[in-house]
Amino acid sequence: MAGRPAFFEELESLFASLASPGIRPGLDRISRLLGMVGNPQNDFPAIHIVGTNGKGSTAAFSESILRESGYRTALYTSPHLESPQERLTFRGEPVSLGKWVEAAETIRDAMIADPVLRNDPPTFFELVTAAAFLLCSGSGTEIAVVEAGLGGRLDATNLLGRVVLTLAASISMDHMDFLGDTLEKIALEKFAVARKNVPFIFSGNPPSLSGLFRQTAFDAGSLPRIVTEKISLSDINATAEGTSFTFSSPEKRLSVHSALHGLYQVDNCALALSGMLAISGLFPRITDESIRRGIASAAWPGRFEILRADPPLVLDGGHNPDGIRRLAESLTAIYGEKRVTIVYACMKDKDYPECISLLRKAGARLVCTTVPGSERAASPETLAETAETKGWIPSSVKAVSDPLDAVRFSESFNEGTVCCGSLYFIGFLRKVLMNNREEFSF
Numbered sequence: 001m002a003g004r005p006a007f008f009e010e011l012e013s014l015f016a017s018l019a020s021p022g023i024r025p026g027l028d029r030i031s032r033l034l035g036m037v038g039n040p041q042n043d044f045p046a047i048h049i050v051g052t053n054g055k056g057s058t059a060a061f062s063e064s065i066l067r068e069s070g071y072r073t074a075l076y077t078s079p080h081l082e083s084p085q086e087r088l089t090f091r092g093e094p095v096s097l098g099k100w101v102e103a104a105e106t107i108r109d110a111m112i113a114d115p116v117l118r119n120d121p122p123t124f125f126e127l128v129t130a131a132a133f134l135l136c137s138g139s140g141t142e143i144a145v146v147e148a149g150l151g152g153r154l155d156a157t158n159l160l161g162r163v164v165l166t167l168a169a170s171i172s173m174d175h176m177d178f179l180g181d182t183l184e185k186i187a188l189e190k191f192a193v194a195r196k197n198v199p200f201i202f203s204g205n206p207p208s209l210s211g212l213f214r215q216t217a218f219d220a221g222s223l224p225r226i227v228t229e230k231i232s233l234s235d236i237n238a239t240a241e242g243t244s245f246t247f248s249s250p251e252k253r254l255s256v257h258s259a260l261h262g263l264y265q266v267d268n269c270a271l272a273l274s275g276m277l278a279i280s281g282l283f284p285r286i287t288d289e290s291i292r293r294g295i296a297s298a299a300w301p302g303r304f305e306i307l308r309a310d311p312p313l314v315l316d317g318g319h320n321p322d323g324i325r326r327l328a329e330s331l332t333a334i335y336g337e338k339r340v341t342i343v344y345a346c347m348k349d350k351d352y353p354e355c356i357s358l359l360r361k362a363g364a365r366l367v368c369t370t371v372p373g374s375e376r377a378a379s380p381e382t383l384a385e386t387a388e389t390k391g392w393i394p395s396s397v398k399a400v401s402d403p404l405d406a407v408r409f410s411e412s413f414n415e416g417t418v419c420c421g422s423l424y425f426i427g428f429l430r431k432v433l434m435n436n437r438e439e440f441s442f
Contacts, residue, residue: 004101005097005101005104006097007097008083008084008085008097008100009083009084011084011097011100011101011104012084014104014108015104015124015127015128015131016124018107018108018111018121018127019121019122019123019124019126019127020120020121020122020123021123022123023123023125023150023178024123025150025151025154025155025178026154027154027156027158027159029117029120029121029122029123029126030122030126030129030130030156030159031159032114032116032117033107033110033111033117033122033126033127033130034130034133034159036110036113036114036117037106037107037110037130037134038137039161040130040133040134040136040137040138041133041137041159041160041161042161042162043136043137043161043162044074044136044137044141044142044143044144044162045142045143045144045162045163045164045282046143046144046145046146046160046162046163046164047059047062047143047144047145047146047163047164047165047166047167047275047279048146048148048157048158048160048163048165048166048167048193049062049145049146049147049148049166049167049168049169050148050151050152050155050166050167050168050169050190050191050193051148051167051168051169051170051171051190051203052169052170052171052172052173052174052186052190052320052322053169053170053172053264053318053320053322053323053326054169054170054203054264054267054268054271055147055148055167055169056077056147056300056303057169057260057264057265057268057269057298057300057303058167058169058268058269058271058272058275059075059077059145059146059147059272060075060077060298060299060300061258061268061269061272061273061294061295061298062145062167062272062275062276063075063089063092063145063298064092064294064295064297064298064299065272065273065276065286065290065291065293065294065295065298066143066145066276066283066286066294067091067092067294068290068291068293068294068297069283069285069286069287069290069294070285070290071142071143071283071285072090072091072139072140072141072142072143073090073091073092073141073142073143073144073145074088074089074090074132074135074136074139074141074143074144074145075088075089075092075144075145076088076129076132076136076144076145076146076147076157077147078125078128078147078149079423079424079427080427081301081302081317081423081426081427081430082427082430082431084128085097087128087132088100088132088135088136090135090139090141095135099135100131100135103131103132103134103135104127104131106134107127107130107131107134122156125149125150125156126156129149129156129157130156133160143164143283144160146160148190148193150175150178150179151175151178151179151186151189151190152189152190152191152192152193153188153189153190153192153193154189155193158192158193163195163198164198164199164279164282165198165199165201165275165278165279166193166194166195166198166199166200166201166222167200167201167202167271167272167275168190168191168200168201168202168203168213169203169205169267169268169271170203170205170206170264170267170322171183171186171187171190171205171206171209172186172206172320172321172322172323173186173320173321173322173351174186174319174320174322174350177349183206183208183209184209184212187209187212187213188212188216191212191213191216191217192216194216194217194219194220194222194224195220195222196220196221196222197221197222197223198222198223199222199223199225199275199278199279200217200220200222200223200224200225201224201225201226201227201271201274201275201278202224202225202226202227203226203227203228203267203268203270203271204226204227204228204229205228205267207228210226210228210229213226214226225274225278227267227270227271227274230249230250230274231247231248231249231270231274232248232249233245233246233247233248233266233270234246234248235255236263236266238261238262238263238266238330238333238334239334240261240306240309240312240334241259242257242258242259242260242261243257243258243260243261243262243263243265243266243269244256244257244258245266245269245270247270247273249274249277251277252277252288254273254288254291254292256269256273256291256292256295256296257292257295257296258295258296258298259296259297259298259299260298260299260300260303260304261304261305261306261314261330261334262303262304262316262326262327262330262334263326263329263330263333264304264326264329264330265303265304269295272295273291273295276291301315301430302315302316302317302423302426302427302430303316303317304316304327304330305430307433307440307442308440308441308442311340311414311415311416311417312335312340312416312417312418313411313416313417313433313440313442314331314340314416314417314418314419315419315420315426315429315430315433316418316419316420316426317420317422317423317426318355318420318421319346319347319350319355319420319421319422319423320350320351320355321351321354321355321358324354324355324358324359324420325358327362327418327420328358328359328361328362331362331418332361332362335416338415338416339362339363339364339415340362340363340364340415340416340417340418341363341364341365341366341367341410341413341415341416341417341418342359342362342363342365342366342367342410342417342418342419342420343367343369343403343406343407343410343417343418343419343420343429344356344359344366344367344368344369344383344419344420344421345368345369345370345371345377345378345380345383345403345421345422345425346377346378346383346421346422346425347374347376347377347378347422347424348376348377348378348382349376350378350422352378352383352386352421353386353389353390355421356383356386356387356390356392357390357391359420360390360391360392362418363418364396364413364415365396365397365398365410365413366384366387366392366396366397366398367397367398367399367400367406367407367409367410368380368381368383368384368387368397368398368399368400368406369399369400369401369402369403369406369425370401370403370425371403371422371424371425371428372402372403372428374424376424377422377424377425380399380400380401381399383399384397384398384399403425403428403429403432404429404432404433404436407419407429407433407440411440
């Protein structure tokens with residue numbers, strides 16, 4: 001094609017140019033498009049993962065275990081942290097730009113040929129998902145691990161044709177404008193991905209949704225299990241070196257260690273491990289040893305990622321109250337009563353007042369900043385004003401418009417820095433910090 005993308009950012013722009021704007025839940029457009037390109041979503045077995053927080057980490061653990069078991073894996077996640085290339089990997093390696101462009105050309109040609117799609121184009125996420133399914137279909141994928149984008153029932157990933165396992169990570173209030181204004185409505189959108197005769201495992205967080213989960217799974221004819229009711233987790237140890245625990249179920253007792261940090265990774269890992277045991281009959285190369293190796297080697301940047309141990313420099317993509325609450329718990333577990341400086345930025349459509357209130361438990365001071373160039377980002381001044389209404393001492397709050405300068409200001413106290421509030425913020429900041437590693441000594 002003329003102007004063929006030479007970089008992943010140009011590929012992202014190509015998809016954006018083909019797409020209809022915004023978020024438009026519904027399956028008609030993506031279903032029609034997939035039909036026109038041969039229904040690639042039916043060509044490979046898949047694990048489908050939904051949830052509010054933790055589904056990306058659960059996906060990373062699951063794929064790593066399957067890869068260590070010797071299977072040809074695909075991992076599809078969203079959003080990306082630093083580059084669109086992260087959204088799809090085969091056997092742990094990013095798919096080449098050339099392959100992505102071929103898939104994009106196939107999709108573009110199908111849309112040009114169809115008057116319905118020309119008049120009502122799929123969204124950006126739907127187009128990328130269709131391309132990912134095309135790539136999985138043509139790669140000899142033995143098992144794909146697929147993270148839902150938004151919700152579940154009307155998410156493009158719900159068109160997967162050969163789901164062998166469904167996992168639901170923790171569920172909390174987020175995206176209420178699309179999914180509903182109560183926890184139960186949000187959960188129903190996610191639990192609606194239940195499939196007949198397919199194992200469906202829920203983390204059990206929060207416990208109040210367990211009854212709704214069982215009923216939804218029963219109505220769909222799926223094979224439900226709740227991790228917190230069937231599994232016990234003991235010997236939990238969260239340190240700056242990683243997280244370890246012992247997993248005990250009626251069938252299995254296994255001690256594992258993960259390089260991922262944060263108490264919440266214990267729950268995500270236990271969910272993934274439960275899923276692997278549930279499909280070990282279909283994938284018999286899954287063994288205790290491959291599970292241990294897979295958990296030990298799993299990587300998921302930007303989620304309680306410790307760039308420097310002492311004083312700590314931590315990046316965490318927690319962006320809603322539940323994510324921030326879990327971040328605060330993990331900081332206490334790893335660093336005790338040590339009070340760090342929080343560098344915070346978030347999108348203005350998130351519940352930042354509650355997040356800022358929760359951060360008081362972990363932070364000695366709060367530096368409010370933003371994501372440059374993002375119209376969705378809340379202003380540093382708004383965040384700082386909100387902090388004062390939420391009980392932060394005014395002298396401990398500062399607004400700094402440039403994220404790098406915000407980190408520099410935080411580092412001047414030499415007490416540790418934790419950056420959080422938005423995955424978009426963490427993705428932007430991670431690039432900047434990596435380019436200034438010497439300055440921050442990591």
